[in-house]
Each structure stands twice: as structure tokens, then as C-alpha cells.
Amino acid sequence: MDGLTPSRRRLLAGALAGGIGAAAGCLGTGSDGDADDGDGAELRLSLSRVDGTLRDRYVRDPDDPPEGWDGSALDAALAGESYTTQGRKPFFAAPDDPAYVLDEGTYRELGSxxxxxxxxxxxVLRLFETDGDVESAVDGSKDGSLPEADQRAVRIAYFAARARGDEGGYPVGLVQRGGYAYRTDPARDDSALLDDDGPDRVSYRDTAYRVEIERERFHExxxxxxxxxxxxxxERMEAILRARFVGPRIERGDLSAEARRIVEQADMEEYAETHPYSDAYVELLRAMDARPYIDGNVRKDAGASETEEEMIRYGEEYYERYLRVVDGADD
Structure with missing residues (x-):
């Protein structure tokens, strides 16, 4: 499956730091686009080898579907039977992120x-912070007395309440209408908060909240x-996956020895240069079709406000390629 390590993903999660100006053909640290003197922005490259084949990574066994897939929908689709889901895609598949299974020797793309x-x-449950005593409110955490359905509802509604105070974001797709929508019959049937005489205040993470419940119409x-x-x-399935997910293809023999050395270092840790780049680095960036990082206004043309990720093929192996621009003063 995916050969990326969590530590590598955390390492590369940083966004572009500091103000970075660039003129055509050069990176500068000032807004006037002056050429970099070697102490400014760096272009960093990291490669993470993908273990195994793309089939290992993207094709699932119908007997072991990912959590969240609708098992009945999968069975019906494979059997050609009529079935529908409401309000959610059965496999969370999208045109740019399809799902695949291997069913009795046939590879199938899943969708809806x-x-x-x-x-x-x-x-819909919404929570509003109050100055009331936390001890007098019903504990909405997993250690409290509320049913599991309400514990989940409080946890999600809490994120929406927190976001109103600009203290953090919330999980898109879980928070709805500024709170939590009780969509399923089991959740509604098990809820204590939805009872007419249910609690009007709950506590979560040492804060008391007023409970507000409104019945609202949804179009699904x-x-x-x-x-x-x-x-x-x-082999045909592998080719399909390459066509869909893999960008540039680089043959080892097409690179100079110095460019190959850069690949080896980027695979082990991270490789970085400050503009003007070495001939070998420019050669590799062109081979990876990362030309905007060489020739243009990096911040504007290359979209370098955050880490850029793409899968490439180097020789016979797949790699996740990460490029980011950072201010050298931040290290």
C-alpha cells in the first residue's frame, strides 16, 4: 500500500514562509525582485518511494472495503442490482479520486x-458558549452519561461553536448548518438531547454550552x-492507474550523474538549493516538469504558497514528489 511515512508527511506539511519575491529566472527575498544573494528562499525537493504497484495502493478487495463505504451498495453494484443511497456517495468516489475493486478477476471502477x-x-444541534457553571451542565464527552449518538453530536457541534470564536476550523462534511444534523433513525431514537425534556446545557472540554435544537429541511x-x-x-489495470495518477516519467539514463545524485539525496531526506540553481538541479526540475520553479514568478506562477505534491515515475519505481519554497532564515 502507500509507502509514505507519517513523519515525512509532517515534515513536508509546512507552507511557504515569509515574503518571497521573484523576477523571471530568479528568486528574490525582497519585493523588488532583486536576485537572491544565497541567504534567501530555497527550493526544496523531497521524494517518497511508493512501495509496490499502483494496484496495491488503489485497488481494494470487495471483502475488505474501506471504512465508510456502503457495503450493501458495493454488493448491489457488483451484482447489477438496483440500490440507492441518500445524501452521501456510496464509495466517496469522485472523478479525480476514483475507487477500484478486483471482483472475480475483473477490475472495476466504482462510482455513482x-x-x-x-x-x-x-x-440540528448547535452549541453556544455560556457563562454558566460547568459542573451543573451534562457532561457531553465520551466519559459522560449521554448516549453515544449525542456524544458524537456534541463533539461535532463543539467544533462549529469553537470556530465562531475564531479559535480554529471545523471538519467540513461533519459540521452542517453550523452544528450537527441527526440524519439517521438510530441516532435520533437513541438521543437524549432530542427529548422534549432533554438537557438544555452540556459541557465539553471544560466549557459550558447552551443547547439549541432546530428542525430544518435538507435537500439531498x-x-x-x-x-x-x-x-x-x-498489467492493463496498472496502465490505467498510471494514466490517471502519475505525472512525469523519468528514465535514469536520461539524467546526468549529478542529477541522479540529487534524486538519491531527495529520496533519503530532502534536497535544497538557493537560486541560482546548479545545472543538475535545473536539469532535474525540467525532467519533473517543474519549469515554473525555474523560469517564472515562483509565488505566482508555480503556486508555491503551499507544498506541491505529485506522483512521478523514476525508472521502474513510483515516487511522491514534494516541492516547496521556504525562506532560508526560517531554518
Missing amino acids: VVVDEVRETYP AVYRPAATAVAERP
């Missing part, structure tokens, strides 16, 4: 189509799952 729209009314898409046969042979 919208076949209808329905209107539903759901209770109805999805029909689909499983399209795309390949019978592993």
Missing part, C-alpha cells in the same frame, strides 16, 4: 450517478452506485 432528489427534515441527492469493468489483466 445522481438519480433523484429528496427533501428531508432533520434536527439520491445516488445509484455503479461498478464499471475497466480491465481483466493486472
Whole structure:
């Protein structure tokens, strides 16, 4: 499966730091675009080898689907039976992030189509911070007395309440309408907060909140799952995945010895140079189709406000390629 290590992902999660100006063909640290004197911005490259084949990474066994997939939808799609899901895609698949399974020797791409729209009314829990005593509120944490459905609702509504105070973001897709929507019958049936005589205050993370519940109308898409046969042979499936997910292809023999040395270092840790770059670095950047980092206004043209990630093929192996620009003064 995925050969990326968590430590590598954390290392490369930093965004572009400091003000970085660039003129065509050079990186500068000042807004006037003066040439870099060697103490300013660096272009850093890191490579993470992807273990195994792309099939190992992207193709799932129907008997071991990812958590969150609708198992009944998968069974129905593979059997060609009629089935629909409401309000959520059955496999979380999108055109740029498809899902695949190997079913009895046939590789299938999973997806869904919208076949209808329905209107539903759901209770929505919102929390509002209050100055009341925390001890007198019902404990909404997992150690409290509320049912599990309400514990989940409080946890998600808490993120929305926190975001109103500009203290942090919230998980998109879980928070809805500024709170938590009780969409399923089991969640509604098990809830204590939804009872007419339910608690009007809860506590979470040492803060007391006023409970507000409103019944609101939602318009939801109805999805029909689909499983399209795309390949019978592993080699054909690998080619399909390469075409979809892999960018530049680089042959080792096409690079100079010095450019190959840079690849080896970037694979082990991280490689960085300050502009003007060495001939070998420029050679490698061109081979990876990272030309905006060489020739243009890096901040504007290369989209370097955050780490850029792309999968490449080097020789017979796949790599996740990360490029980022950082201010040398930050290290």
C-alpha cells in the first residue's frame, strides 16, 4: 500500500514562509525582485518511494472495503442490482479520486450517478458558549452519561461553536448548518438531547454550552452506485492507474550523474538549493516538469504558497514528489 511515512508527511506539511519575491529566472527575498544573494528562499525537493504497484495502493478487495463505504451498495453494484443511497456517495468516489475493486478477476471502477432528489427534515444541534457553571451542565464527552449518538453530536457541534470564536476550523462534511444534523433513525431514537425534556446545557472540554435544537429541511441527492469493468489483466489495470495518477516519467539514463545524485539525496531526506540553481538541479526540475520553479514568478506562477505534491515515475519505481519554497532564515 502507500509507502509514505507519517513523519515525512509532517515534515513536508509546512507552507511557504515569509515574503518571497521573484523576477523571471530568479528568486528574490525582497519585493523588488532583486536576485537572491544565497541567504534567501530555497527550493526544496523531497521524494517518497511508493512501495509496490499502483494496484496495491488503489485497488481494494470487495471483502475488505474501506471504512465508510456502503457495503450493501458495493454488493448491489457488483451484482447489477438496483440500490440507492441518500445524501452521501456510496464509495466517496469522485472523478479525480476514483475507487477500484478486483471482483472475480475483473477490475472495476466504482462510482455513482445522481438519480433523484429528496427533501428531508432533520434536527440540528448547535452549541453556544455560556457563562454558566460547568459542573451543573451534562457532561457531553465520551466519559459522560449521554448516549453515544449525542456524544458524537456534541463533539461535532463543539467544533462549529469553537470556530465562531475564531479559535480554529471545523471538519467540513461533519459540521452542517453550523452544528450537527441527526440524519439517521438510530441516532435520533437513541438521543437524549432530542427529548422534549432533554438537557438544555452540556459541557465539553471544560466549557459550558447552551443547547439549541432546530428542525430544518435538507435537500439531498439520491445516488445509484455503479461498478464499471475497466480491465481483466493486472498489467492493463496498472496502465490505467498510471494514466490517471502519475505525472512525469523519468528514465535514469536520461539524467546526468549529478542529477541522479540529487534524486538519491531527495529520496533519503530532502534536497535544497538557493537560486541560482546548479545545472543538475535545473536539469532535474525540467525532467519533473517543474519549469515554473525555474523560469517564472515562483509565488505566482508555480503556486508555491503551499507544498506541491505529485506522483512521478523514476525508472521502474513510483515516487511522491514534494516541492516547496521556504525562506532560508526560517531554518
